[in-house]
Amino acid sequence: MKMQWLLLLGLVFAIIIAIFAVFNVDNVPVNYVFGESQWPLILVILVSALLGFLLSSILAMTRTYQLKRKVKTLQKEVAVKESLIATQQNEIAEYQKAGVTPDAMVVTGEERTHDADESLRSQPKRDEFGVNDTEDRRADTRRDEL
Numbered sequence: 477m478k479m480q481w482l483l484l485l486g487l488v489f490a491i492i493i494a495i496f497a498v499f500n501v502d503n504v505p506v507n508y509v510f511g512e513s514q515w516p517l518i519l520v521i522l523v524s525a526l527l528g529f530l531l532s533s534i535l536a537m538t539r540t541y542q543l544k545r546k547v548k549t550l551q552k553e554v555a556v557k558e559s560l561i562a563t564q565q566n567e568i569a570e571y572q573k574a575g576v577t578p579d580a581m582v583v584t585g586e587e588r589t590h591d592a593d594e595s596l597r598s599q600p601k602r603d604e605f606g607v608n609d610t611e612d613r614r615a616d617t618r619r620d621e622l
Contacts, residue, residue, distance in 0.1 A: 493522070 497518040
């Protein structure tokens with residue numbers, strides 16, 4: 477249906493241009509860098525429109541090509557991350573079968589907000605390097621005592 481509308485629109489546009497051409501057959505001066513010549517007005521308009529169409533088409537194709545490359549790159553990233561997720565899910569399943577609790581637990585749903593808040597309160601604060609502040613202070617005081 478969309479193609480039919482585009483075809484109809486193109487046909488209407490062609491009829492308008494044909495009528496415009498019949499009424500604008502006068503020659504107009506066209507100035508070049510090297511000289512001047514007389515061309516029919518409709519030819520000047522059509523050539524200008526054609527050059528504008530070609531330029532915008534080239535720019536659109538360039539943008540489309542760039543976006544396709546970006547989509548391919550992002551699809552590769554998604555595939556890598558999906559395989560990583562699958563690997564981690566397999567590891568979790570193996571831990572669950574063996575009855576072993578891994579160091580990091582996967583938490584979902586309501587457990588996330590409730591358990592995460594409690595676990596954050598109970599854990600000692602660590603600096604940007606992952607060092608526990610209280611353990612670090614204890615080590616400093618032991619060195620001072622020696």
